[in-house]
Amino acid sequence: MTTATKTRTINVFIADPLSEDGIFPLRQEQDLDLNIIVDTGLAPEELIAKIANVDVLLVRSQTTVTREVIEAAKSLKLIGRAGVGVDNIDLAAATEHGIIVVNAPDGNTNSAAEHTIAMMTSLARHIPQAFNTLKNGKWDRKSFVGVELKNKTLGVVGFGRIGVEVAYRAKGQRMNVMAYDPFLTDERAKELGVTKATVEEICVAADFITVHTPLLPETRNLINKDKFAMMKDGVRIINCARGGIINEDDLYDAIVAGKVAGAALDVFVSEPATDHKLLTLPQVIATPHLGASTIEAQESVAVDVSNDIIKFYKTGTVTNPVNMPSIPKELLAQVEPFFELAEKLGSFLSQVTTEPVKEINLSYAGEVANYDVRPLTSNALKGLLSKNHGNHVNDVNARYLSERIGMKINEHKTTTAKGFTSLITIEIITANETHTVAGTLLNGLGARIVKVEDYVVDVIPQGHLLYIKNTDKPGAIGRVATKLAEKEINIATMQVGRAQVGGTAVMMLTVDNVVTEEDLVFVAQLENIDEVKAINL
Numbered sequence: 036m037t038t039a040t041k042t043r044t045i046n047v048f049i050a051d052p053l054s055e056d057g058i059f060p061l062r063q064e065q066d067l068d069l070n071i072i073v074d075t076g077l078a079p080e081e082l083i084a085k086i087a088n089v090d091v092l093l094v095r096s097q098t099t100v101t102r103e104v105i106e107a108a109k110s111l112k113l114i115g116r117a118g119v120g121v122d123n124i125d126l127a128a129a130t131e132h133g134i135i136v137v138n139a140p141d142g143n144t145n146s147a148a149e150h151t152i153a154m155m156t157s158l159a160r161h162i163p164q165a166f167n168t169l170k171n172g173k174w175d176r177k178s179f180v181g182v183e184l185k186n187k188t189l190g191v192v193g194f195g196r197i198g199v200e201v202a203y204r205a206k207g208q209r210m211n212v213m214a215y216d217p218f219l220t221d222e223r224a225k226e227l228g229v230t231k232a233t234v235e236e237i238c239v240a241a242d243f244i245t246v247h248t249p250l251l252p253e254t255r256n257l258i259n260k261d262k263f264a265m266m267k268d269g270v271r272i273i274n275c276a277r278g279g280i281i282n283e284d285d286l287y288d289a290i291v292a293g294k295v296a297g298a299a300l301d302v303f304v305s306e307p308a309t310d311h312k313l314l315t316l317p318q319v320i321a322t323p324h325l326g327a328s329t330i331e332a333q334e335s336v337a338v339d340v341s342n343d344i345i346k347f348y349k350t351g352t353v354t355n356p357v358n359m360p361s362i363p364k365e366l367l368a369q370v371e372p373f374f375e376l377a378e379k380l381g382s383f384l385s386q387v388t389t390e391p392v393k394e395i396n397l398s399y400a401g402e403v404a405n406y407d408v409r410p411l412t413s414n415a416l417k418g419l420l421s422k423n424h425g426n427h428v429n430d431v432n433a434r435y436l437s438e439r440i441g442m443k444i445n446e447h448k449t450t451t452a453k454g455f456t457s458l459i460t461i462e463i464i465t466a467n468e469t470h471t472v473a474g475t476l477l478n479g480l481g482a483r484i485v486k487v488e489d490y491v492v493d494v495i496p497q498g499h500l501l502y503i504k505n506t507d508k509p510g511a512i513g514r515v516a517t518k519l520a521e522k523e524i525n526i527a528t529m530q531v532g533r534a535q536v537g538g539t540a541v542m543m544l545t546v547d548n549v550v551t552e553e554d555l556v557f558v559a560q561l562e563n564i565d566e567v568k569a570i571n572l
């Protein structure tokens with residue numbers, strides 16, 4: 036990943052209204068040259084026209100970041116979502132283009148949970164309808180008889196950050212809480228004092244149902260006419276998550292049919308939703324996507340994405356990635372040193388072969404095998420592909436690009452590391468060749484290549500290397516050294532290895548200057564030299 040300093044201006048484009056206090060970290064950043072452009076409320080074609088030189092795009096839910104926007108953004112490295120839901124961002128397009136998407140998953144949890152409870156209470160007691168009537172000069176106490184929350188059952192579908200916070204608060208109202216989430220365990224349900232249930236069980240038993248899942252293909256229309264049919268008469272529905280999780284037409288029909296007593300909606304399939312048919316029903320109360328609209332939440336989510344932008348440009352890593360594996364903080368410190376090694380090993384192999392790689396086997400041995408190795412594989416693939424893809428390949432799209440060209444990627448983990456604390460061995464298979472390289476981190480000494488093909492070596496993976504295969508006969512080393520001297524190429528280090536006396540041997544040389552194609556030909560013509568490759572790491 037890239038790190039930047041003041042030498043380059045970074046254009047940060049803020050396309051939705053963000054808290055000014057929240058973007059304070061960006062405004063006061065001293066080490067990076069950030070050019071902050073605030074230009075909100077743009078139509079898609081206006082955004083496309085302005086995005087060509089933008090490095091970082093910051094949005095909330097209002098701006099839709101389409102494939103067209105991404106393709107027009109020639110410099111874009113990072114999209115920051117100041118909030119949770121990323122359904123307004125074409126993640127596949129971002130990933131293909133190597134653009135990191137980060138969000139702020141924690142900053143608005145409380146606000147969204149509080150809004151959900153406010154909506155449920157308002158729904159139970161008809162507060163918006165009663166207020167409207169009163170504003171219109173009518174003192175009507177008969178039309179707005181509500182229901183209590185106490186002893187009612189609340190079904191929570193999607194028991195993540197917000198779902199759990201809603202459950203805590205509902206229990207404070209002395210409600211019984213049922214919850215469904217594919218990741219909810221019996222232990223966690225017990226610990227939180229909720230009844231673990233299926234969506235169907237919730238539909239059958241709940242008086243109030245609230246959804247808190249992301250909008251995904253699996254959750255779109257999760258609550259539909261079949262589910263409404265299972266529900267109690269007079270059930271009340273709340274959606275402060277995403278429009279589309281509850282089928283809007285089916286909800287409308289269920290309300291008109293008297294099955295559903297009321298619905299509280301903060302979100303709609305298409306927003307802004309000012310003339311939606313659900314809004315014509317007196318049983319429906321609604322807010323214009325206000326779940327996260329508090330001073331605290333807006334400051335918090337904007338601070339989180341601002342800090343991730345700064346972190347990305349200073350360290351090359353981010354805290355809340357959406358389209359790359361997220362590494363817990365405590366593990367990051369341990370695996371980060373391997374990133375460069377994995378990339379160098381991949382790069383080494385890309386320069387050893389000229390054929391397309393059909394399969395790559397990555398073996399992680401020793402301590403490194405205890406970690407989530409996917410980021411290491413991404414770095415190895417980045418190194419492997421960079422020969423042909425240059426700067427267009429990064430940790431985000433390396434796996435995607437590899438799979439797109441049909442490369443089979445196999446990761447293996449073993450505890451034994453042949454005497455090393457950790458060992459990464461990478462094998463590539465092409466139509467006609469197989470090549471292997473292995474590397475490690477030596478305590479206090481940094482990265483080393485310790486094996487090339489079947490030969491044990493000890494090479495710092497840095498600078499200009501010459502990889503020479505020769506027949507193990509006297510004089511080969513001397514001839515190579517003399518030829519390089521003739522070409523004014525200074526040898527810094529030299530390693531030799533062989534499997535058996537008189538067989539094939541390898542030389543690994545580090546040299547002080549770039550070795551040209553012409554120089555390589557001269558070396559390759561020497562007696563008993565079978566193959567010469569220049570490798571730049």
Ligand SMILES: NC(=O)c1ccc[n+]([C@@H]2O[C@H](COP(=O)([O-])OP(=O)(O)OC[C@H]3O[C@@H](n4cnc5c(N)ncnc54)[C@H](O)[C@@H]3O)[C@@H](O)[C@H]2O)c1
Nearest residue numbers: 119120147193194195196197216247248249275276326327
């Ligand atoms: N109205 C607002 O302004 C507002 C504010 C914040 C968040 N949100 C939305 O609220 C939702 C939840 O946010 P969060 O922060 O709790 O996210 P989260 O990722 O912490 O929780 C989502 C949960 O949904 C679960 N889930 C996924 N697929 C499911 C399925 N098929 N059935 C049931 N559960 C499933 C996940 O396992 C996860 O536990 C998101 O859609 C987010 O965009 C809306």
Ligand SMILES: O=C(O)[C@H](O)COP(=O)(O)O
Nearest residue numbers: 095096097118119120327
């Ligand atoms: O997913 C979210 O974080 C919420 O829907 C908030 O959206 P907003 O940033 O547009 O308020």
